Amino acid sequence: MTTHLIGSRDEWLAARIELLGKEKELTRLGDDLARQRQLLPWVRIDKEFHFDTEEGPAALADLFRGRSQLLVYHFMFGPDYKAGCPSCSAIADGLNGIAVHLANHDVTLMAVSRAPLAKLQAYKQRMGWTFPWASSTDGAFNFDFNVSFTEQQQRDGTVEYNFQREPVFEWRSGQEGDGTSARANFAAMTGTDVPTYSRERPGMSAFIIEDGVVYHTYSTYSRGVDGIWSMYPWLDRAPKGRNEPSGPWWRRHDEYGRG
Template sequence: MTANIPHPVVTRDRWIAERKTLLAQEKQLTQARDRLAEARRALPWVRLEQDYVFDTAHGPRRLSELFQGRRQLLVQHFMFGPGWEQGCKSCSFMADHLDGMAAHLAHRDIALLAVSRAPLAELLAFKARMGWRFDWASSNGNDFNRDFHVSFAPEDRKDGEVYYNFHMTPFPKDEAPGISIFYKDDAGDVFHTYSTFGRGVEVMMGTYNLVDLTPKGRDEAGLAYTMEWVRHHDRYEDAPAGAACCGGAKA
């Protein structure tokens, strides 16, 4: 059992008064988020000159063929490099939210796709272990990850920094997380409309929105984006027996 959290205790009237003050701040944030979403939709687009070919469970497919009959495609740049024993735990935390959202997003003309640089066989084995249903494609044979600055070759590093999140920055790994949005028009042309990286990927982490409502919150050190408490969902200490259906991966 966890220890109690020291905290002020007040009357109901005092609580209501302070809650109303916080409510005003929350409304300001909601309105600011609405304005930000409008500005995001107003961004200009970039036409893709290359129709990348991916390895998928249905054979080689071009990016333009992965929209599942829809105009919009949301891609999770999932950190999973060739030869890794398992996918990144934080990217897995993100991906845990996808299947529940898929039907709702489909009715907003949005298809979902995870993309990683690991070979397809490695992705599918991990997908089976985690029990996921969303589509996952391998970019192992193309430059998609490097072009969108979520995979880094040695020559991409300059003085220990790589181009990530739209600026040069230190990044310790060869793979990075992100989300990118694409649109396909009637002519079949594909446009890049938006990408977000770093803590911007929290938009996919609905669990955090609920955790942030609670007294303990994320229970992370300071303001750092540590996610130290997060595990693969079959690697928590109280995970049900047999949750790891494929085995072989280390925590």
């Protein structure tokens, strides 16, 4: 027997219309936030960044692929990972379908990770993805855009992520991917321990190129990427919502049903 509120069709309609007003308010707020993002000052990038791509070595300007706008998803796949982060993989499932539409709207969508290109390509083939993916293995790109950190930063407590200083990382037993926490589970799923897994972080950054000059326009991190995680808008409209009281439940799309 359900414990949820039960009502008539008329009662549902009245409540739904009231909710519609709040949804419209949220939509208008979202439109205003989008305009404010576009009004942020641009930061000229004079530093040279180097990437490995399927087409060969590339500079940041080359990642635009002839378009004027570039959206980078900072995919958690560190050099020591044996597989990509499960959460980033779930997000990337959505990126795969929209890249072609963005490309035809003067926007290149590109994933960037620190793992070597060969490792990224093998994982990309496994997942069946087609969006472009560049490796920034030996460069400063991930560090400069605050999605990769060193072990020394972890130990010193100097990690700056999501525009704020993080507490000193707790170096303790139980952080070897033994399944005692969601982070340990995800670390194990990438073939690493928790400290190694935690040195990579998710995020997205936006760039524009004008007259051959590249500018950084926007970045978001942590739950800021919820908006590009395509399963969440659907779950937020499902009867039970995200329904994850015990923590993350998702896996890579080829791992469901394995037990």
